[in-house]
Amino acid sequence: MTHPHIADALKKPDLVRLSEGMVLARFESMKIYSALAAVRHLLDQGRIRPGQTLVDSSSGIYAYALALACHRYGMRCHIVASTTVDATTLAQLEILGATVEQVRPSENLKLDQELRVRRIRRILAERPDVHWMRQYHDDVHYLGYREVADLVAAEVAAEFPGRPLTVVGGVGSGASTGGLVEHLRRRDPSVRLVGLQPFGSVTFGSEEHHDPEAIIAGIGSSIPFDNVRHHLYDTIHWLDFTHAMSGAVALLRDHAVFAGLSTGAAHLAASWEARRFPDRLHLVIGADTGHRYVERVFARHREAPDPAALKPVEISSLSELSMPWSVMAWNRAPWPVRRTERKEPTA
Numbered sequence: 001m002t003h004p005h006i007a008d009a010l011k012k013p014d015l016v017r018l019s020e021g022m023v024l025a026r027f028e029s030m031k032i033y034s035a036l037a038a039v040r041h042l043l044d045q046g047r048i049r050p051g052q053t054l055v056d057s058s059s060g061i062y063a064y065a066l067a068l069a070c071h072r073y074g075m076r077c078h079i080v081a082s083t084t085v086d087a088t089t090l091a092q093l094e095i096l097g098a099t100v101e102q103v104r105p106s107e108n109l110k111l112d113q114e115l116r117v118r119r120i121r122r123i124l125a126e127r128p129d130v131h132w133m134r135q136y137h138d139d140v141h142y143l144g145y146r147e148v149a150d151l152v153a154a155e156v157a158a159e160f161p162g163r164p165l166t167v168v169g170g171v172g173s174g175a176s177t178g179g180l181v182e183h184l185r186r187r188d189p190s191v192r193l194v195g196l197q198p199f200g201s202v203t204f205g206s207e208e209h210h211d212p213e214a215i216i217a218g219i220g221s222s223i224p225f226d227n228v229r230h231h232l233y234d235t236i237h238w239l240d241f242t243h244a245m246s247g248a249v250a251l252l253r254d255h256a257v258f259a260g261l262s263t264g265a266a267h268l269a270a271s272w273e274a275r276r277f278p279d280r281l282h283l284v285i286g287a288d289t290g291h292r293y294v295e296r297v298f299a300r301h302r303e304a305p306d307p308a309a310l311k312p313v314e315i316s317s318l319s320e321l322s323m324p325w326s327v328m329a330w331n332r333a334p335w336p337v338r339r340t341e342r343k344e345p346t347a
Contacts, residue, residue, distance in 0.1 A: 005068075005071070005072045006068070007032055007036055007065075007068040007069065007071070007072045008036075008072075010028045010029065010032055010068070011027075011028075011029075011032040011033050011036065012151070013025040013026055013027045013030070013148070013151075013286070014026045015155055016255065016257060018251075018255055018267075018284065019274070021274040021278055021280070021281060021282055022270055022271070022274050022281075022282045022284060023156075023281060023282070023283050023284065024251075024255075024257060024259075024263075024267075024283075024284045024286050025148075025152065025283055025284065025285055025286060026257060026259055026263070026286035027285075027286055027287055027288060028288070028289060029061055029064055029065050029068075029287070029288050029289075030061070030176055030285070030286075030287040030288065031061050031062045031064075031065035031066075031135075031176065031287075032064075032065040032068055032069070033144035033145060033147060033148055034062075034065065034135070034141045034142075034143075034144040034145065034175055034176070034179070035062065035065035035066045035068065035069035035133075035141075035144070036065075036068075036069045036072065036144060037140075037141075037143040037144030037146075037147075038069070038133065038138070038140045038141050038143060038144065039054070039066075039069040039070070039072075039073050039075065040073065041140055041143055042131070042140065043073060047131070048075070048131045050073070050074050050075070051074060051075065051076065052075060052076065052129065052130075052131055053075070053076040053077070053078055053127070053129065053130045053131070054066065054070055054075050054076065054077055054078070054130075054131050054133050055077075055078040055079075055080065055120060055123055055124075055130050055131070055132055055133065056079065056080070056120070056132065056133040056134065056135050057079070057080040057081070057082070057113070057116035057117065057119075057120060058079055058080075058081065058082065058085075058135070059081075059082040059085065060081075060082065060085045060086065060089045060292055061287065061288050062135050062173075063079045063081060063085065063089065063093055063098070063100075064089055064092060064093065066079070066098075066133060066135075067079070067092070067093050067096040067097070067098040068096065070096075070097070070098070071096050071097065076097070076099075077093075077096070077097065077098035077099070078098065078099045078100075078101075078123070078130065079093060079098050079099070079100045079101070080101055080102075080103065080116045080119045080120055080123075081093075081100050081101065081102040081103070081116075082102070082103070082113075082116065085100075085102065085292075086291070086292040088291055088292065089292060101119070103115040103116050103119060113221065113222055113223050114223065117223070120132060135173050135175070136173045136221070136223075136225040136226065136227065137225065137226040137227050138227065139175070139227050141173065141175035141179070141227065142175050142178070142179040142182065142227070143179075144179070145175070145176065145179030145180045145182075145183055146179075146183045148180050148183075149180055149181075149183030149184045149187075150183075152180070152184065152283065153184060153187055153188075156281065156283070160281050163279075163280065163281045164190055164191075164192075164279065164280045164281070165184070165188070165190075165191045165192070165280065165281050165283060166191070166192040166193075166194060166234075166270075166273060166277065166280045166281070166282045166283065167180060167181050167184070167191065167192070167193050167194065167282075167283045167285065168194040168196070168266045168269055168270040168273060168282055168283065168284050168285065169194075169195070169196065169219075169262070169266050169284070169285025169287065170195070170196045170197075170219025170220075170262040170265065170266065170285070170287060171195040171196065171197055171201075171203055171204065171219055171220060171228060171233070171236075172219055172220075172225075172262075172287075173221075173225050173227055173228065174203075174225055174227045174228030174229055175227050176285070176287065177193060177195060177285055178193070178227075178228065178229050178232045178233075180285075181193040181232055182229070182232060192234045192235070192280070193232055193233050193234050193235075194233075194234060194235045194236075194237065194269060194270070194273055195233045195235070195236050195237070195330075196219050196236075196237050196238075196239065196262065196265045196266055196269055197219060197220045197236060197237070197238045197239075198211060198214050198219055198220045198238070198239065198240070198241075198244075198265075199211040199214065199238055199239075199240055199323055199324075200214050200220070200222060201219075201220025201221055201222065201238075202220075202221060202222060202223065202224060203220050203221055203224075203225055203228055204220075204230070204236050204238070204318075204330075205318040205321070206220075206238050206318075206321055207222065209238075209321060209322075209323055211240045211241055211323065213240075213241035213242070214240070214241055219262045219265065228335075230330070230333065230334055230335040231332050231333065231334050232332065233330045233332065234329070234330060234331065234332060235273070235327060235328070235329055235330055236327070236328055236330045237265070237269040237312060237325070237326070237327045238321060238323075238325065238326045238327075239265045239268065239269070239324065239325050240323050240324040240325065241261075242303075242304075242305065242324060243265065243268055243305075243310060243324055243325050244261045244262070244264045244265035244268070245261065245264060245297050245300070245303070245304050246264070246268060246304045246305050246306070246307045246310060247263075247264035247265055247266070247267040247268030247269075247271075247307060248260070248261055248263060248264025248265075248267070248290065248293070248297055248298070248304075249264070249297075249298065249301045249304040250264075250267065250268070250304070250307045251263065251264060251267045252290070252298070252301075253301075257286070258289060258290040258291075258298075259286040259288070259289060259290050260286070260287060260288040260289060260290055260292070260293055261293050261297055262285075262287050262288075263284070263285070263286035263287060263288070263290075264297075266284045266285055266286070267284055268307055268310065269312075269327075270282045270284045271307065272311065272312065272327075310325065311325070312325040312326055312327040313325065313326045313327070314326075314327055314328070315327070315328045316328065316329075
């Protein structure tokens with residue numbers, strides 16, 4: 001089968017069996033599904049027009065996906081980039097035709113994200129013709145994961161008939177693991193969703209805990225994400241950088257899979273979940289490759305602790321949350337803070 005554009009070829013995940021109870025869905029960049037479907041839908045609805053400039057902020061994965069979608073559909077792309085965007089991604093964005101500007105270096109991710117929001121607001125004030133994609137807030141980004149859900153459901157039914165499914169992956173903007181499971185549950189309401197959070201993220205209440213090496217902003221945020229649907233999650237794991245690194249290094253060492261830091265966190269959490277629920281099939285979401293983590297993660301592989309020696313603290317309320325790894329049954333509960341109480345900025 002030939003594809004009309006490289007984005008259509010790159011978006012499909014490879015499914016890799018890690019053990020009898022664990023399968024990895026390894027993406028080149030998971031958000032390609034989200035960006036392609038969102039741009040196509042907005043064009044079809046007349047909310048954007050061909051050739052218009054689309055803008056958003058990103059730590060890397062969504063920036064690449066949006067640049068591909070703009071290239072695919074003849075749009076212009078403007079990225080307000082995080083300071084964590086690596087040189088490889090930056091070069092690809094520029095060659096794909098995206099305008100890329102990075103906010104000034106910040107001491108923490110919260111300030112970095114706030115600076116990006118302010119810059120986008122200035123761009124919109126200066127250029128009202130620009131469309132803000134709002135990957136963290138617009139529910140249009142859920143649309144693309146219907147296709148992933150169809151693929152996963154077909155593969156799981158064929159290879160693991162009758163086996164109940166648990167999806168394990170980063171919460172992110174909510175439109176990745178949340179979008180996938182929302183579509184999967186239309187077929188099977190028993191599908192469980194285990195979400196991952198870094199310490200310092202406001203999304204599931206760990207903002208009072210500081211991880212000095214946290215660079216896994218893609219699975220959490222220091223500002224509110226309005227398209228996170230908390231009620232979709234059955235369990236939440238909070239992991240620090242060292243634990244996520246342990247999972248990523250183990251995945252490469254044991255299975256030859258080179259994947260990102262959020263995938264490492266998912267691998268570690270899923271291994272623990274699979275021991276507790278051996279009857280279930282655990283689908284690990286590998287949202288991206290490991291290329292942008294070479295220096296800060298994989299070059300330090302000798303520092304990674306043995307994952308077999310790691311286990312979480314099981315807690316029953318957010319007041320008990322503690323580093324470096326905590327887990328709590330969320331039980332598909334809504335977020336306890338009303339949306340009107342959540343503070344700006346809303347990227």
